[in-house]
Amino acid sequence: MTHRAAGPAAEPVTCEVVIVGGGPVGMLLAHELALQGVPPLVLEKLPTPSGVSKAGTLHARTVESLHRRGLREAVQPRPARGGQPSVPFHFAAMFDLDFAEVSGEGPVMVGSPQAYAEQVFAERAAALGARIVRGAECTGIEQEEDRVTVEVRDTSGAHHEVTTHWVVACDGVRSAVRRSAGIPFTGTPATVSALMGEVRLLDPWNAPTGWQRTPRGWTLVWLNPAGHSRVCTYDFRGPEQDRQAEVTFEELRAETERIAGHAVPMAEPRDLTRFSDAALQAERYRRGRVLVAGDAAHAHFPMGGQGLNTGLQDALNLGWKLAAEAQGWAPPGLLETYHTERHPAGARVLHNVRAQVALMNPQVLTTSLRELFREMMHLPQVNRFLSGMISATDTRYDVGVPGDRLAGAFAPDLPLDTAKGPTSLAALMTDGRPLLLHSAEAAEVLKGWTDRVRVVEVHAKGPAPLPAPALLIRPDGYVLWSDPGGAERVPTLTAVAEAWFGTPA
Numbered sequence: 001m002t003h004r005a006a007g008p009a010a011e012p013v014t015c016e017v018v019i020v021g022g023g024p025v026g027m028l029l030a031h032e033l034a035l036q037g038v039p040p041l042v043l044e045k046l047p048t049p050s051g052v053s054k055a056g057t058l059h060a061r062t063v064e065s066l067h068r069r070g071l072r073e074a075v076q077p078r079p080a081r082g083g084q085p086s087v088p089f090h091f092a093a094m095f096d097l098d099f100a101e102v103s104g105e106g107p108v109m110v111g112s113p114q115a116y117a118e119q120v121f122a123e124r125a126a127a128l129g130a131r132i133v134r135g136a137e138c139t140g141i142e143q144e145e146d147r148v149t150v151e152v153r154d155t156s157g158a159h160h161e162v163t164t165h166w167v168v169a170c171d172g173v174r175s176a177v178r179r180s181a182g183i184p185f186t187g188t189p190a191t192v193s194a195l196m197g198e199v200r201l202l203d204p205w206n207a208p209t210g211w212q213r214t215p216r217g218w219t220l221v222w223l224n225p226a227g228h229s230r231v232c233t234y235d236f237r238g239p240e241q242d243r244q245a246e247v248t249f250e251e252l253r254a255e256t257e258r259i260a261g262h263a264v265p266m267a268e269p270r271d272l273t274r275f276s277d278a279a280l281q282a283e284r285y286r287r288g289r290v291l292v293a294g295d296a297a298h299a300h301f302p303m304g305g306q307g308l309n310t311g312l313q314d315a316l317n318l319g320w321k322l323a324a325e326a327q328g329w330a331p332p333g334l335l336e337t338y339h340t341e342r343h344p345a346g347a348r349v350l351h352n353v354r355a356q357v358a359l360m361n362p363q364v365l366t367t368s369l370r371e372l373f374r375e376m377m378h379l380p381q382v383n384r385f386l387s388g389m390i391s392a393t394d395t396r397y398d399v400g401v402p403g404d405r406l407a408g409a410f411a412p413d414l415p416l417d418t419a420k421g422p423t424s425l426a427a428l429m430t431d432g433r434p435l436l437l438h439s440a441e442a443a444e445v446l447k448g449w450t451d452r453v454r455v456v457e458v459h460a461k462g463p464a465p466l467p468a469p470a471l472l473i474r475p476d477g478y479v480l481w482s483d484p485g486g487a488e489r490v491p492t493l494t495a496v497a498e499a500w501f502g503t504p505a
Contacts, residue, residue, distance in 0.1 A: 015041045015131075016326045018150050018164040020138040020177045022046070024114055025294030025311035026170030027121035030130040032319025035069075035432040036475075038326045039129035041162065042122075045137035045171075047155055052271050053113035054196075057305035058312075060103040061392035063110050064410065065316050068429040068477050071124070072106070075117045080107035090304065091386055092359035093211040093218070094370060096377040101384070102391045105413040105426075109391075114308060140180040141167060141290065148289050166322060168291045170311075173280070175296035183292060184283040185299075187350065190239035190276030192301070192357065197252050197272035198228040202265035208256075215362050217259040228270065233259055236361055239276050247272040277301040277357045279350040285339040293318060298346035300353040304390055310349050313392060314342050320432060320475035324502075329452060331502040341397045352389055399480050401496060406482040411473045415461040422461055425473075428454070434480075434501060435473045442470040442483060445493045448504025453497070472496060 017033055019026045022044030033040045058066070058075065066072045073079075087099040087108050099108045126132055135155040142149040150162040169177035178185060201207045204225040212219045218234035233255045249269040256264045279300045282292045294311030318338045324330035359370055376382050388394030393410070401407035413426045416437075428435055433454040436446055443455045458466070468482035472493065481496040497504075 014163045016164065017041070017166045017168065017322065018043060018148070018162055019168045019170055020150070021170035021172060021175075021294070021296070022118070022122065022132060022134070023170060023172070023294065024118040024121060024308065025315050026168075027118050027125055027132075028312055029168060029170060029293060029315035029319055030125035030132070031069075031121050031128065032315060032432065033323050033326075034125050034128035034130045036320055036323030036327075038323040039125075039131065040168075041164070042125070042130060042132045043136040043138055043150070043152060043162070044132065044134045047135040049115060049118065051115050053115045054302065055305045055308040056111055056113045057309075058110040058112050058117070059305065059309045059391040059393075060099070060108045061395060061410070062309045062312050063107060064103060064105060064393075064413070065313065065477055067106065067413065068426045069432070070427075070430040071120065072110070074120050074124075075112040076110055077113065077116055078111070080110045089387070089390065090211075091377065091390070092303075092356040092370070092373070093213065094359075094374050094377065096374050097387055097390070098383055099387050099391060102387050102393045138171060138176050141177055143181065143288050143290060166289050166291070166326065168293055168318070168322070169296040170294050170315075172295045173299040175292065177290060178282060178292050178296050181287050181290040183287050183290070185280050186283060187280035187299075188278065188354065190243075190278040191236070192277040193235040193238065193240040194232060194275050194277075194301075195235075195247055195252050195255055195272070196230065196232045196275065197247065197249075198230050198270050199249075199252070199266040200227070200268040201225075201229050201231075202267060204229065206262075207264055208260045212260065213360070213362060214259055214261060215364075216261070217362055218360060219256055219259050228268070231256055231266070234360070235259070236363075239278075240274060243274070243276065245274070247274050275302070277354075279354055281343070281346055281350060285343055286335065291318065291322070291338065297342070298350060300350050301357050303353045303356045306349045306353065306390065309392060310346055313345070313395075316476045317342050329502045331499060334500065334502075345392070345395060348389065397478055399478070399496075400499060401481055401492070404482055404484065406467055406471070406479045409479050410477050411471060411479050412467065414466065416458040416466075417461045418456055418458050428456055429473070429475070429477065432475045434475055436470065437466065437473070438470040438483075442493065446472075446497055449497050449501050451505050452501050474500070 016038050017040040019030055019040050019042045022042050030040050030042050088095045089097045089099050102108050137153045139153050140151045148164055148167045153159050169175045208219045209221045209223040217236055220232040222230040282297045285292050293314040321335050321338055325335050397408040399408045415424050436453055436455045437458050446453055470483035472481040473479055
């Protein structure tokens, strides 16, 4: 895949959607929009991908969602293990959670380095018509009633403008788009100073590998005896006064040795950076024609890969709604549900990460709290609660259908029989269209929406039945309506279709 660099040859273009930021969230959103027939323009300031992966774990809800796009296997550098009797995971670096039961349809976690997933999403988006321009940095925006002008600076320093109807900020914590749009980014300030970098450990077998807590803080080392190891340090004495100060090799080495309490010989540093536990969130995920997603919408201490997963779920939630708006069939208020659904999800992540940081304090009083918390994590109900929260499998949206036991829940993948042969729910969703699964007459009700909704008559294959005689499912996999039986079926289904998919053709 080739990417055309910005410059004098890259004339300003007018397009429906501009995505600022070509990380994994921006690239997945580009895929989702292009899949819906709205190929966007992606502006990424890096001339070439960095190849750096700050996160590498995809949790169950993300894995399930990517499976519904045919992407689950594509994002895995190596095959994932499924059906394991136990899948240990951590809360505040206490590996007492078991994720084995959070999903019943495949691997509950997938190892996918961030840079690898980003490349997969970019290639799929480009194949669907998305235009990716690298070496193009957004320096600001000007929003008008019916359009947004994006100011772009290329690698030579030259400036040009792109006019679009919609802009999505996927440009990270320091988002130029979010600032320019005047969206407040608020929360709690930093209390921890953290460093990260990759180094060659000269005595790897005596390095403090894994998560190590001492009275002076934490070290976290992903050991690679034959190459570069990633080293992190967490200093709970307070935040760095100069957050923008360049990290030196000597600073990382000295801090690692101070916390570990012994020498940790290292050499050949690269990709040194600093971060903190500041927990911040955009107060609104939309302002006019500007939306925010991923780190531009929420930022927190990197615990358990939740930031990446939350951002990818932002993209899956937003893509089809923004495409509907761009194509002119979105009902009033559809795009606003992006904020009402995803802002609480982001806030909940910030909440649990703050709790984890508190439990990681190296003081002796916190040690007793950790021991008590660890015991509680072995209670089945506590394990279910925390596992569902971290993996996002407990996500359920209010879709405005009270009394429907399935509305707002994620539709389970099941083997199905259709007139065209055997298939599965996930396989029926790879085209990104809303889906009505039915066993009889429900299709007649939605005949006015068949330009937007895929209607498939199915029967469950094998012992697992459909959870209801009919299901209306959004493109992101969440149920909007299930067949309750009886005379209420037609008016209820019609009202739900109008509320989410607009007026019938």
